[in-house]
Ligand SMILES: Cc1ncc(C[n+]2csc(CCOP(=O)(O)OP(=O)(O)O)c2C)c(N)n1
């Protein structure tokens with residue numbers, strides 16, 4: 062069949078399916094793209110020829126920023142337990158490098174996305190093309206090579222014949238639960254438009270079976286032996302529990318063997334907030350109850366977790382515990398010298414428990430804090446009520462992820478969507494759009510700080526374009542509350558963390574900036590409601606829920622009154638400094654660092 066490389070690529074993608082537990086779905090649900098000279102005649106032409114409308118097998122979506130379209134693909138794929146995602150096409154140069162942050166986010170969170178950046182002419186006949194890097198050491202380097210370290214598979218299609226094997230390799234990585242992340246096929250602009258005679262078999266319907274590896278018998282025996290020797294086990298549930306669909310099995314295991322379950326950011330919602338075994342968030346942003354158990358535990362059973370420094374409180378949290386790690390990726394199962402159980406979480410939980418064994422300790426559950434005034438905690442509590450049983454909350458960076466992790470009452474596994482692998486400012490609205498595209502029947506509540514909003518608010522326009530309804534709660538505290546607090550704690554005097562004009566002293570300590578983010582949101586096409594206290598917020602959220610259009614609820618909560626952390630986080634402090642706060646912070650830092658250990 063004679064087609065261009067771009068036409069062949071799209072025809073192939075439209076015929077790829079994923080399958081798990083007997084359910085088949087489209088692996089690539091559509092194409093997000095921003096066109097330029099690097100992709101307009103290739104993928105752009107091929108999409109136009111396909112019809113490119115909704116209802117077509119590969120609908121096209123216009124986003125406002127290439128980074129944002131990767132976030133949208135991640136929000137979508139995470140909501141669908143990594144069984145379906147989007148492709149993202151870009152021009153060359155800046156369009157392509159705008160993908161790098163999104164790719165890093167996807168790979169770190171182990172979420173599949175297919176990136177199709179345009180690349181400079183393979184023939185090089187007219188180089189340098191507009192936006193070409195021109196590396197004097199080598200002409201086969203382009204800016205797209207910046208995507209290599211943040212991609213789990215990267216290839217550049219310099220000749221049409223290379224396409225089929227690259228496509229098969231790309232689909233395998235996208236659907237491999239242990240390897241998945243950003244997959245990049247760099248497409249030189251001339252090659253995209255080049256024709257070739259393709260074998261018909263390339264376009265046959267192809268099903269990628271997403272594996273559920275079962276534990277190896279010897280490894281399972283070792284895990285059971287370890288469990289039998291444990292009196293005080295604690296489960297740390299990570300995102301892998303949710304992606305595997307292992308929540309019911311986790312609840313059964315915890316109930317049957319009497320094991321408390323603490324949750325990471327990605328694992329929050331594995332158990333309902335009121336499940337008797339749920340002791341809440343773990344780590345730096347964890348509950349006092351979960352962290353106290355972590356300090357006393359003799360065995361940590363990590364399930365589907367990558368043990369980020371927030372989870373381990375920078376390796377100060379787990380007293381003398383040994384580790385049993387259930388993970389589909391051997392890389393994560395081996396962490397902290399753990400006993401490795403390389404397996405799908407659901408399959409492992411079904412067979413893990415040894416007969417007659419039961420945990421030998423009792424535990425309390427975290428209590429709900431009493432809240433007053435109109436602080437951020439009150440805002441989040443009111444949003445929590447509005448999200449209810451069927452909504453979803455989305456967030457990523459700033460001071461909210463910590464407050465949410467500790468206090469949010471999650472109704473279930475897909476009701477809590479906080480991106481905290483990369484904690485990327487700007488993920489919120491773009492990621493929320495992806496969540497809503499994956500779960501149109503649910504109300505999606507995006508919580509976004511003013512700092513994050515100013516980095517990437519423009520996808521509100523994309524939501525309006527698509528007629529996709531988001532509820533965005535915009536929390537304006539005139540700058541970086543999170544980093545402001547951190548700055549003060551490390552003796553950096555809150556430098557550059559408030560949105561203020563340059564003042565008489567020459568510093569950024571003048572008047573608050575007269576920036577009207579509510580007006581900005583309205584200008585992007587959203588309906589906007591302002592709320593000044595809890596009662597107004599509650600009624601704004603009711604209205605927003607009833608609305609048919611994307612609605613931004615704008616709040617300016619009182620500052621301060623954050624909850625103190627019950628576990629440490631390693632952020633280095635200046636070893637020598639003139640200001641006394643930094644010197645005092647250094648003393649505290651060195652003291653805390655003594656608790657840090659290598660788990661062996
Ligand atoms: C892209 C990006 N740049 C910088 C950071 C570092 N950072 C983390 S939180 C934060 C401030 C966030 O401000 P805002 O969204 O207003 O939330 P707040 O801290 O005020 O709650 C910064 C700069 C980041 N996480 N992501």
Ligand SMILES: [Mg+2]
Pocket residue numbers: 459510511512536537538539540541542
């Ligand atoms: Mg802020």
